[in-house]
Amino acid sequence: MHIVADDNIPLLSEFFAGHGRLSVFPGRQLKTVDLMDADVLLVRSVTRVDKALLSGTPVRFVGTCTIGTDHLDLAWLASAGIQVASAPGCNARGVVEYVLSCLLTLAERTGQRWQERVVGIVGVGQVGSRLAATLDALGVSTLLCDPLRAEAGEPGFVGLDELLARADVVSCHVPLSVCGAHATRHLFDEQRLHSLRQGSWLINSSRGPVIDAGALEQVLAQRDDLQVALDVWEEEPLVSSSLAACCALATPHVAGYSLDGKLRGTEQIYQALCDYLGESYQHQLANLAPLTGQARLELAASPPADWALQKALRCVYDVRDDDARMRQMLQQAQTAPDSAAACRAGFDRLRKNYPLRREAPLLSIGLGSAASADLKTSLQAAGFSLD
Numbered sequence: 001m002h003i004v005a006d007d008n009i010p011l012l013s014e015f016f017a018g019h020g021r022l023s024v025f026p027g028r029q030l031k032t033v034d035l036m037d038a039d040v041l042l043v044r045s046v047t048r049v050d051k052a053l054l055s056g057t058p059v060r061f062v063g064t065c066t067i068g069t070d071h072l073d074l075a076w077l078a079s080a081g082i083q084v085a086s087a088p089g090c091n092a093r094g095v096v097e098y099v100l101s102c103l104l105t106l107a108e109r110t111g112q113r114w115q116e117r118v119v120g121i122v123g124v125g126q127v128g129s130r131l132a133a134t135l136d137a138l139g140v141s142t143l144l145c146d147p148l149r150a151e152a153g154e155p156g157f158v159g160l161d162e163l164l165a166r167a168d169v170v171s172c173h174v175p176l177s178v179c180g181a182h183a184t185r186h187l188f189d190e191q192r193l194h195s196l197r198q199g200s201w202l203i204n205s206s207r208g209p210v211i212d213a214g215a216l217e218q219v220l221a222q223r224d225d226l227q228v229a230l231d232v233w234e235e236e237p238l239v240s241s242s243l244a245a246c247c248a249l250a251t252p253h254v255a256g257y258s259l260d261g262k263l264r265g266t267e268q269i270y271q272a273l274c275d276y277l278g279e280s281y282q283h284q285l286a287n288l289a290p291l292t293g294q295a296r297l298e299l300a301a302s303p304p305a306d307w308a309l310q311k312a313l314r315c316v317y318d319v320r321d322d323d324a325r326m327r328q329m330l331q332q333a334q335t336a337p338d339s340a341a342a343c344r345a346g347f348d349r350l351r352k353n354y355p356l357r358r359e360a361p362l363l364s365i366g367l368g369s370a371a372s373a374d375l376k377t378s379l380q381a382a383g384f385s386l387d
Protein backbone atom coordinates (compact mmCIF):
# COMPACT_ATOMS: atom_id res chain seq x y z
CA MET A 1 0.00 0.00 0.00
CA HIS A 2 1.24 3.49 -0.80
CA ILE A 3 0.26 6.22 1.66
CA VAL A 4 0.80 9.86 0.70
CA ALA A 5 0.64 12.31 3.58
CA ASP A 6 1.02 15.96 4.56
CA ASP A 7 4.44 16.39 6.18
CA ASN A 8 2.80 18.40 8.98
CA ILE A 9 1.15 15.28 10.46
CA PRO A 10 3.05 14.16 13.57
CA LEU A 11 3.88 10.47 14.32
CA LEU A 12 3.23 9.50 10.70
CA SER A 13 5.76 6.74 10.44
CA GLU A 14 5.08 5.47 13.98
CA PHE A 15 1.40 4.94 13.12
CA PHE A 16 1.42 4.23 9.39
CA ALA A 17 4.78 2.77 8.27
CA GLY A 18 3.51 -0.73 9.05
CA HIS A 19 0.86 -0.31 6.38
CA GLY A 20 3.30 0.11 3.51
CA ARG A 21 5.25 2.79 1.72
CA LEU A 22 4.90 6.33 3.08
CA SER A 23 5.59 9.52 1.05
CA VAL A 24 5.28 13.00 2.52
CA PHE A 25 4.58 16.35 0.87
CA PRO A 26 3.93 19.91 2.02
CA GLY A 27 0.12 19.94 2.21
CA ARG A 28 -0.41 23.03 0.09
CA GLN A 29 1.79 21.73 -2.72
CA LEU A 30 0.31 18.28 -3.22
CA LYS A 31 -0.57 17.56 -6.86
CA THR A 32 -2.34 14.81 -8.79
CA VAL A 33 0.97 13.59 -10.18
CA ASP A 34 2.11 12.81 -6.61
CA LEU A 35 -0.88 10.48 -6.20
CA MET A 36 -0.65 8.39 -9.38
CA ASP A 37 0.12 5.18 -7.42
CA ALA A 38 -1.31 6.21 -4.02
CA ASP A 39 -3.96 4.14 -2.23
CA VAL A 40 -4.36 6.37 0.80
CA LEU A 41 -4.17 10.15 1.17
CA LEU A 42 -3.69 11.70 4.62
CA VAL A 43 -4.14 15.46 4.89
CA ARG A 44 -4.68 18.30 7.31
CA SER A 45 -6.79 21.35 6.50
CA VAL A 46 -4.63 23.02 3.85
CA THR A 47 -5.08 20.50 1.03
CA ARG A 48 -8.15 20.91 -1.16
CA VAL A 49 -9.27 17.34 -1.87
CA ASP A 50 -11.65 17.14 -4.82
CA LYS A 51 -12.15 15.77 -8.30
CA ALA A 52 -9.40 17.98 -9.68
CA LEU A 53 -6.87 16.41 -7.29
CA LEU A 54 -7.99 12.77 -7.20
CA SER A 55 -9.63 12.01 -10.51
CA GLY A 56 -7.61 9.35 -12.35
CA THR A 57 -5.68 8.33 -9.22
CA PRO A 58 -6.15 5.00 -7.38
CA VAL A 59 -6.77 6.72 -4.00
CA ARG A 60 -9.51 4.82 -2.08
CA PHE A 61 -9.22 6.35 1.38
CA VAL A 62 -8.82 9.99 2.41
CA GLY A 63 -8.21 10.84 6.07
CA THR A 64 -8.02 14.36 7.42
CA CYS A 65 -6.35 14.61 10.84
CA THR A 66 -8.48 17.67 11.61
CA ILE A 67 -11.94 18.48 12.89
CA GLY A 68 -12.93 20.67 9.94
CA THR A 69 -13.82 19.01 6.62
CA ASP A 70 -14.57 22.07 4.47
CA HIS A 71 -11.41 21.42 2.42
CA LEU A 72 -12.87 18.10 1.27
CA ASP A 73 -15.45 17.87 -1.50
CA LEU A 74 -17.49 15.33 0.45
CA ALA A 75 -20.21 15.00 -2.22
CA TRP A 76 -17.72 14.19 -4.98
CA LEU A 77 -15.71 11.83 -2.75
CA ALA A 78 -18.91 9.92 -1.89
CA SER A 79 -19.94 9.75 -5.55
CA ALA A 80 -16.48 8.42 -6.43
CA GLY A 81 -16.77 5.73 -3.73
CA ILE A 82 -13.77 7.08 -1.81
CA GLN A 83 -13.88 6.44 1.92
CA VAL A 84 -13.43 9.59 4.03
CA ALA A 85 -12.52 9.96 7.69
CA SER A 86 -12.00 13.02 9.87
CA ALA A 87 -10.96 13.44 13.49
CA PRO A 88 -13.96 14.84 15.41
CA GLY A 89 -13.04 16.66 18.59
CA CYS A 90 -9.31 15.92 18.29
CA ASN A 91 -8.16 19.46 19.09
CA ALA A 92 -11.31 20.82 20.74
CA ARG A 93 -9.57 21.16 24.11
CA GLY A 94 -6.89 23.39 22.55
CA VAL A 95 -9.56 25.66 21.05
CA VAL A 96 -11.24 25.98 24.46
CA GLU A 97 -7.89 27.00 25.95
CA TYR A 98 -7.45 29.56 23.17
CA VAL A 99 -10.88 31.07 23.93
CA LEU A 100 -10.14 31.18 27.68
CA SER A 101 -6.85 32.94 26.95
CA CYS A 102 -8.65 35.49 24.75
CA LEU A 103 -11.14 36.13 27.56
CA LEU A 104 -8.34 36.71 30.10
CA THR A 105 -6.47 39.01 27.74
CA LEU A 106 -9.44 41.10 26.66
CA ALA A 107 -10.56 41.41 30.29
CA GLU A 108 -7.11 42.59 31.33
CA ARG A 109 -6.98 45.15 28.52
CA THR A 110 -10.48 46.54 29.06
CA GLY A 111 -10.41 46.38 32.86
CA GLN A 112 -13.43 44.10 33.07
CA ARG A 113 -14.05 40.75 34.77
CA TRP A 114 -14.50 38.07 32.10
CA GLN A 115 -16.37 35.89 34.57
CA GLU A 116 -19.16 38.47 34.67
CA ARG A 117 -19.74 38.65 30.94
CA VAL A 118 -22.41 36.62 29.18
CA VAL A 119 -20.69 34.41 26.61
CA GLY A 120 -22.69 33.54 23.49
CA ILE A 121 -21.51 30.35 21.79
CA VAL A 122 -22.45 29.98 18.13
CA GLY A 123 -22.18 26.34 17.05
CA VAL A 124 -22.44 23.92 19.96
CA GLY A 125 -20.73 20.76 18.77
CA GLN A 126 -17.42 19.27 19.93
CA VAL A 127 -15.75 22.62 20.62
CA GLY A 128 -18.77 24.73 21.56
CA SER A 129 -20.17 22.18 24.01
CA ARG A 130 -16.78 21.73 25.73
CA LEU A 131 -16.45 25.51 25.97
CA ALA A 132 -19.98 25.80 27.39
CA ALA A 133 -19.31 23.06 29.96
CA THR A 134 -16.05 24.70 31.05
CA LEU A 135 -17.62 28.15 31.35
CA ASP A 136 -20.66 26.76 33.18
CA ALA A 137 -18.35 25.00 35.63
CA LEU A 138 -16.50 28.28 36.15
CA GLY A 139 -19.79 30.04 36.90
CA VAL A 140 -19.87 32.06 33.65
CA SER A 141 -23.29 32.62 32.04
CA THR A 142 -23.62 31.29 28.52
CA LEU A 143 -26.12 31.53 25.67
CA LEU A 144 -26.12 28.77 23.09
CA CYS A 145 -27.05 29.01 19.42
CA ASP A 146 -27.22 25.88 17.27
CA PRO A 147 -30.25 25.80 14.98
CA LEU A 148 -29.52 22.25 13.82
CA ARG A 149 -29.61 20.95 17.39
CA ALA A 150 -32.62 23.13 18.18
CA GLU A 151 -34.49 21.76 15.15
CA ALA A 152 -33.68 18.23 16.32
CA GLY A 153 -35.76 19.04 19.39
CA GLU A 154 -32.97 19.69 21.90
CA PRO A 155 -33.86 22.36 24.46
CA GLY A 156 -31.78 25.32 25.66
CA PHE A 157 -30.87 27.12 22.43
CA VAL A 158 -31.57 30.68 21.29
CA GLY A 159 -31.58 32.15 17.79
CA LEU A 160 -28.50 34.00 16.55
CA ASP A 161 -30.17 37.40 16.57
CA GLU A 162 -31.30 36.94 20.15
CA LEU A 163 -27.81 35.79 21.12
CA LEU A 164 -26.27 38.88 19.51
CA ALA A 165 -28.72 41.10 21.36
CA ARG A 166 -27.92 39.56 24.76
CA ALA A 167 -24.31 38.36 24.74
CA ASP A 168 -21.28 40.40 25.84
CA VAL A 169 -18.93 37.93 24.17
CA VAL A 170 -19.64 36.00 20.96
CA SER A 171 -17.46 32.97 20.26
CA CYS A 172 -17.90 31.23 16.96
CA HIS A 173 -17.57 27.42 16.57
CA VAL A 174 -19.50 26.50 13.43
CA PRO A 175 -18.24 24.47 10.47
CA LEU A 176 -17.85 26.38 7.20
CA SER A 177 -20.80 25.58 4.93
CA VAL A 178 -21.80 27.38 1.78
CA CYS A 179 -25.29 26.09 1.11
CA GLY A 180 -28.38 24.91 2.95
CA ALA A 181 -30.73 26.61 5.39
CA HIS A 182 -27.97 27.11 7.95
CA ALA A 183 -25.03 27.96 5.68
CA THR A 184 -22.31 29.67 7.69
CA ARG A 185 -20.36 31.53 4.99
CA HIS A 186 -20.72 35.21 5.95
CA LEU A 187 -23.01 34.24 8.83
CA PHE A 188 -21.58 37.39 10.36
CA ASP A 189 -22.43 39.95 7.69
CA GLU A 190 -22.47 43.71 8.04
CA GLN A 191 -25.92 43.80 9.63
CA ARG A 192 -25.11 41.14 12.23
CA LEU A 193 -21.75 42.74 13.01
CA HIS A 194 -23.49 46.07 13.57
CA SER A 195 -25.96 44.36 15.88
CA LEU A 196 -23.22 43.27 18.31
CA ARG A 197 -23.86 44.87 21.69
CA GLN A 198 -21.95 47.97 22.72
CA GLY A 199 -18.56 46.87 24.09
CA SER A 200 -18.87 43.29 22.81
CA TRP A 201 -16.00 40.93 22.24
CA LEU A 202 -16.13 38.79 19.08
CA ILE A 203 -13.90 35.71 18.86
CA ASN A 204 -13.62 33.61 15.68
CA SER A 205 -11.65 30.38 15.78
CA SER A 206 -13.89 28.46 13.35
CA ARG A 207 -13.17 29.33 9.70
CA GLY A 208 -12.33 32.74 8.21
CA PRO A 209 -15.23 33.02 5.72
CA VAL A 210 -17.78 32.68 8.55
CA ILE A 211 -17.21 36.43 9.02
CA ASP A 212 -17.38 38.80 6.05
CA ALA A 213 -13.90 40.28 6.43
CA GLY A 214 -14.62 43.39 4.35
CA ALA A 215 -17.74 44.13 6.41
CA LEU A 216 -15.86 43.54 9.64
CA GLU A 217 -13.18 46.02 8.67
CA GLN A 218 -15.84 48.62 7.82
CA VAL A 219 -17.71 48.05 11.06
CA LEU A 220 -14.51 48.29 13.10
CA ALA A 221 -13.71 51.58 11.38
CA GLN A 222 -16.99 52.93 12.77
CA ARG A 223 -17.08 51.19 16.14
CA ASP A 224 -14.11 51.37 18.47
CA ASP A 225 -16.11 49.81 21.30
CA LEU A 226 -15.71 46.28 19.85
CA GLN A 227 -12.83 43.92 20.66
CA VAL A 228 -12.20 41.28 18.00
CA ALA A 229 -9.97 38.20 18.23
CA LEU A 230 -9.41 36.39 14.93
CA ASP A 231 -7.56 33.09 14.62
CA VAL A 232 -8.88 32.36 11.13
CA TRP A 233 -8.91 34.58 8.04
CA GLU A 234 -11.07 34.75 4.97
CA GLU A 235 -8.16 34.44 2.50
CA GLU A 236 -5.61 32.60 4.67
CA PRO A 237 -2.72 32.06 4.40
CA LEU A 238 -3.07 35.62 3.12
CA VAL A 239 -4.06 37.94 5.94
CA SER A 240 -5.40 41.45 5.47
CA SER A 241 -2.89 43.49 7.45
CA SER A 242 -5.39 46.35 7.73
CA LEU A 243 -7.95 44.00 9.30
CA ALA A 244 -5.33 42.48 11.61
CA ALA A 245 -4.41 46.00 12.71
CA CYS A 246 -8.05 46.59 13.80
CA CYS A 247 -8.16 43.31 15.77
CA ALA A 248 -7.33 43.11 19.45
CA LEU A 249 -5.83 39.65 18.88
CA ALA A 250 -4.63 38.17 15.59
CA THR A 251 -3.26 34.62 15.37
CA PRO A 252 -2.34 32.32 12.45
CA HIS A 253 -5.00 29.56 12.70
CA VAL A 254 -3.44 27.94 15.73
CA ALA A 255 -6.32 27.90 18.23
CA GLY A 256 -6.31 24.10 18.24
CA TYR A 257 -2.55 23.68 17.81
CA SER A 258 -1.72 21.79 20.99
CA LEU A 259 0.58 18.84 20.41
CA ASP A 260 -2.04 16.68 22.11
CA GLY A 261 -4.69 17.78 19.61
CA LYS A 262 -2.49 17.02 16.62
CA LEU A 263 -1.46 13.63 18.00
CA ARG A 264 -5.06 12.67 18.71
CA GLY A 265 -5.90 13.66 15.12
CA THR A 266 -3.24 11.27 13.78
CA GLU A 267 -4.40 8.44 16.03
CA GLN A 268 -8.06 8.88 15.08
CA ILE A 269 -7.19 8.63 11.38
CA TYR A 270 -4.94 5.62 11.99
CA GLN A 271 -7.88 3.91 13.72
CA ALA A 272 -10.24 4.89 10.88
CA LEU A 273 -7.83 3.40 8.32
CA CYS A 274 -7.52 0.17 10.35
CA ASP A 275 -11.34 -0.02 10.55
CA TYR A 276 -11.58 0.51 6.78
CA LEU A 277 -9.05 -2.26 6.18
CA GLY A 278 -10.70 -4.55 8.77
CA GLU A 279 -7.51 -4.67 10.84
CA SER A 280 -6.99 -4.42 14.58
CA TYR A 281 -5.06 -1.47 16.05
CA GLN A 282 -1.37 -2.22 16.51
CA HIS A 283 -0.41 1.18 17.93
CA GLN A 284 -1.74 3.40 20.65
CA LEU A 285 -1.01 7.05 21.20
CA ALA A 286 -0.41 6.45 24.90
CA ASN A 287 2.61 4.27 23.98
CA LEU A 288 3.96 6.55 21.25
CA ALA A 289 3.39 10.14 22.40
CA PRO A 290 6.49 12.07 23.42
CA LEU A 291 6.60 12.76 27.13
CA THR A 292 7.74 16.34 26.72
CA GLY A 293 6.26 19.63 27.74
CA GLN A 294 4.63 18.52 30.95
CA ALA A 295 4.96 21.21 33.54
CA ARG A 296 4.30 21.81 37.18
CA LEU A 297 3.02 24.97 38.79
CA GLU A 298 3.43 25.46 42.53
CA LEU A 299 0.96 27.93 43.92
CA ALA A 300 1.30 29.74 47.23
CA ALA A 301 -0.42 28.36 50.31
CA SER A 302 -3.75 30.16 49.81
CA PRO A 303 -3.66 32.22 46.63
CA PRO A 304 -6.60 34.39 45.58
CA ALA A 305 -8.80 32.19 43.36
CA ASP A 306 -8.96 34.55 40.33
CA TRP A 307 -5.23 35.13 40.36
CA ALA A 308 -4.41 31.42 40.62
CA LEU A 309 -6.80 30.42 37.83
CA GLN A 310 -5.39 33.13 35.58
CA LYS A 311 -1.82 32.04 36.34
CA ALA A 312 -2.60 28.41 35.56
CA LEU A 313 -4.41 29.27 32.33
CA ARG A 314 -1.55 31.52 31.20
CA CYS A 315 0.93 28.74 31.96
CA VAL A 316 -0.89 26.40 29.61
CA TYR A 317 -1.48 28.81 26.74
CA ASP A 318 -0.96 32.54 26.28
CA VAL A 319 -2.59 33.90 23.12
CA ARG A 320 -0.48 37.08 23.44
CA ASP A 321 2.60 35.12 22.33
CA ASP A 322 0.94 33.93 19.11
CA ASP A 323 -0.47 37.41 18.52
CA ALA A 324 3.00 38.97 18.88
CA ARG A 325 4.58 36.46 16.47
CA MET A 326 1.82 37.06 13.91
CA ARG A 327 2.16 40.85 14.09
CA GLN A 328 5.92 40.64 13.69
CA MET A 329 5.44 38.39 10.64
CA LEU A 330 2.91 40.80 9.11
CA GLN A 331 5.20 43.76 9.68
CA GLN A 332 8.12 41.99 7.99
CA ALA A 333 5.89 40.90 5.10
CA GLN A 334 4.84 44.50 4.46
CA THR A 335 8.42 45.49 3.70
CA ALA A 336 9.06 42.52 1.36
CA PRO A 337 9.06 43.12 -2.43
CA ASP A 338 6.05 40.75 -2.78
CA SER A 339 4.24 41.31 0.50
CA ALA A 340 1.35 38.92 -0.28
CA ALA A 341 3.76 36.05 -1.00
CA ALA A 342 5.78 36.90 2.11
CA CYS A 343 2.58 36.87 4.20
CA ARG A 344 1.46 33.49 2.84
CA ALA A 345 4.89 31.99 3.50
CA GLY A 346 5.15 33.64 6.91
CA PHE A 347 1.70 32.40 7.97
CA ASP A 348 2.59 28.82 7.09
CA ARG A 349 6.03 29.13 8.71
CA LEU A 350 4.46 30.19 12.02
CA ARG A 351 2.26 27.11 11.90
CA LYS A 352 4.95 24.69 10.76
CA ASN A 353 7.39 25.87 13.46
CA TYR A 354 4.80 26.14 16.18
CA PRO A 355 6.22 25.99 19.72
CA LEU A 356 5.50 22.98 21.87
CA ARG A 357 2.11 23.45 23.55
CA ARG A 358 0.52 20.88 25.84
CA GLU A 359 -3.01 20.96 27.20
CA ALA A 360 -4.18 21.74 30.75
CA PRO A 361 -4.24 18.13 32.00
CA LEU A 362 -0.46 18.03 31.34
CA LEU A 363 0.14 20.82 33.85
CA SER A 364 0.07 19.51 37.38
CA ILE A 365 -0.63 22.05 40.05
CA GLY A 366 0.72 21.99 43.57
CA LEU A 367 -1.65 23.68 46.00
CA GLY A 368 -0.97 24.45 49.63
CA SER A 369 -3.23 22.75 52.18
CA ALA A 370 -4.93 26.11 52.88
CA ALA A 371 -6.14 26.50 49.28
CA SER A 372 -9.85 27.19 49.22
CA ALA A 373 -12.43 24.69 47.99
CA ASP A 374 -13.56 27.33 45.47
CA LEU A 375 -10.10 27.51 43.95
CA LYS A 376 -9.84 23.73 43.68
CA THR A 377 -13.24 23.62 42.01
CA SER A 378 -12.42 26.30 39.47
CA LEU A 379 -9.02 24.79 38.59
CA GLN A 380 -10.64 21.42 38.08
CA ALA A 381 -13.43 23.05 36.05
CA ALA A 382 -10.79 24.51 33.77
CA GLY A 383 -9.33 21.03 33.24
CA PHE A 384 -6.27 21.05 35.53
CA SER A 385 -5.04 18.12 37.55
CA LEU A 386 -4.36 18.88 41.20
CA ASP A 387 -2.32 16.99 43.74
Ligand SMILES: NC(=O)C1=CN([C@@H]2O[C@H](COP(=O)(O)OP(=O)(O)OC[C@H]3O[C@@H](n4cnc5c(N)ncnc54)[C@H](O)[C@@H]3O)[C@@H](O)[C@H]2O)C=CC1
Binding pocket: 067, 068, 069, 088, 089, 091, 092, 095, 122, 123, 124, 125, 126, 127, 128, 145, 146, 147, 148, 149, 173, 174, 175, 176, 182, 183, 184, 187, 205, 206, 207, 231, 232, 253, 254, 255, 256, 257
Ligand atom coordinates in the same frame (compact mmCIF):
# COMPACT_ATOMS: atom_id res chain seq x y z
N1 LIG B 1 -8.94 27.40 14.60
C1 LIG B 1 -8.66 26.13 14.82
O1 LIG B 1 -7.53 25.78 15.11
C2 LIG B 1 -9.75 25.11 14.74
C3 LIG B 1 -10.92 25.36 14.08
N2 LIG B 1 -11.92 24.43 14.05
C4 LIG B 1 -13.17 24.78 13.36
O2 LIG B 1 -14.22 24.78 14.30
C5 LIG B 1 -15.36 24.17 13.70
C6 LIG B 1 -16.25 23.62 14.77
O3 LIG B 1 -15.62 22.51 15.39
P1 LIG B 1 -16.47 21.42 16.18
O4 LIG B 1 -17.19 22.02 17.31
O5 LIG B 1 -15.53 20.33 16.51
O6 LIG B 1 -17.48 20.95 15.06
P2 LIG B 1 -18.82 20.14 15.26
O7 LIG B 1 -19.21 19.67 13.92
O8 LIG B 1 -18.68 19.15 16.37
O9 LIG B 1 -19.86 21.25 15.75
C7 LIG B 1 -20.31 22.29 14.95
C8 LIG B 1 -21.69 22.68 15.44
O10 LIG B 1 -22.10 23.83 14.70
C9 LIG B 1 -23.48 23.69 14.46
N3 LIG B 1 -23.88 24.55 13.35
C10 LIG B 1 -23.84 24.30 12.01
N4 LIG B 1 -24.33 25.36 11.33
C11 LIG B 1 -24.66 26.30 12.25
C12 LIG B 1 -25.19 27.61 12.17
N5 LIG B 1 -25.53 28.19 11.01
N6 LIG B 1 -25.39 28.31 13.32
C13 LIG B 1 -25.07 27.76 14.52
N7 LIG B 1 -24.59 26.49 14.66
C14 LIG B 1 -24.37 25.78 13.53
C15 LIG B 1 -23.68 22.21 14.19
O11 LIG B 1 -25.03 21.82 14.39
C16 LIG B 1 -22.74 21.60 15.21
O12 LIG B 1 -23.39 21.29 16.43
C17 LIG B 1 -14.76 23.11 12.76
O13 LIG B 1 -15.65 22.80 11.71
C18 LIG B 1 -13.52 23.79 12.25
O14 LIG B 1 -13.83 24.48 11.07
C19 LIG B 1 -11.80 23.23 14.69
C20 LIG B 1 -10.65 22.93 15.36
C21 LIG B 1 -9.51 23.82 15.41
Ligand SMILES: O=C(O)C(=O)[C@H](O)COP(=O)(O)O
Binding pocket: 008, 044, 045, 046, 065, 066, 067, 068, 069, 091, 253, 256, 257
Ligand atom coordinates in the same frame (compact mmCIF):
# COMPACT_ATOMS: atom_id res chain seq x y z
O1 LIG C 1 -8.96 20.72 13.11
C1 LIG C 1 -9.26 21.72 12.44
O2 LIG C 1 -10.36 21.84 11.88
C2 LIG C 1 -8.30 22.82 12.33
O3 LIG C 1 -8.66 23.93 12.02
C3 LIG C 1 -6.87 22.51 12.56
O4 LIG C 1 -6.36 23.06 13.72
C4 LIG C 1 -6.10 23.01 11.37
O5 LIG C 1 -4.80 22.58 11.41
P1 LIG C 1 -3.97 22.44 10.03
O6 LIG C 1 -4.70 21.50 9.21
O7 LIG C 1 -4.05 23.75 9.35
O8 LIG C 1 -2.64 21.99 10.43
